[in-house]
Amino acid sequence: MFVTxxxxxxxxxxxxxxxxxxxxNHKGSVKEPGNRRFDVLQSPEDPCQFLLYExxxxxxxxxxxxxxxxxxxxxxxxADWMAEPxxxxxxxxxxxx
Amino acid sequence: MFVTxxxxxxxxxxxxxxxxxxxxNHKGSVKEPGNRRFDVLQSPEDPCQFLLYExxxxxxxxxxxxxxxxxxxxxxxxADWMAEPxxxxxxxxxxxx
Numbered sequence: 001m002f003v004t005x006x007x008x009x010x011x012x013x014x015x016x017x018x019x020x021x022x023x024x025n026h027k028g029s030v031k032e033p034g035n036r037r038f039d040v041l042q043s044p045e046d047p048c049q050f051l052l053y054e055x056x057x058x059x060x061x062x063x064x065x066x067x068x069x070x071x072x073x074x075x076x077x078x079a080d081w082m083a084e085p086x087x088x089x090x091x092x093x094x095x096x097x
Numbered sequence: 098m099f100v101t102x103x104x105x106x107x108x109x110x111x112x113x114x115x116x117x118x119x120x121x122n123h124k125g126s127v128k129e130p131g132n133r134r135f136d137v138l139q140s141p142e143d144p145c146q147f148l149l150y151e152x153x154x155x156x157x158x159x160x161x162x163x164x165x166x167x168x169x170x171x172x173x174x175x176a177d178w179m180a181e182p183x184x185x186x187x188x189x190x191x192x193x194x
Contacts, residue, residue, distance in 0.1 A: 003150075019191065022192075030193075037134065039152070040191045040192040041190050042188065042189045043188060044188070044189050051188055053150060091139065092138065093137070094116065094137045
């Protein structure tokens, strides 16, 4: 699996809107070819801190995700809601294969 | 979902043994009641750096994991292979439910 952890810090006043917009992105993403996970996580210690756990069969599948209408709509909508630039960290998924 | 990200740094000479032992833990863990994910990730930039992505339906399921034979065997086997204490970070999984 090709895995990306996307760390996102959201401005407090936009947390609810961020969750709603990310739900739409989640719904579209889990239907993409090669998608294995698109988990949306929130820190219990800081509700402004989110983590998107995105796993695809291949790097090509992950790149194709960034061309989808739901991703592009999400990217544009949430841009001004972030307290700082989001940060993606890539991992090689050993298990499951 | 109740999610824990476990960051592990392994001593270089023990990376292969760590992967083998973690594979056994993975195989047992994905069969546990309430388990949703038990993904084993390796950093492409630093092969000594691992991330275990563990998701359960509930915190109780996650706690029960720590009583299983495969977890206890893993914990004991890998203790001396780690370059530093492992670090667990808990998240509330919003999606999927």
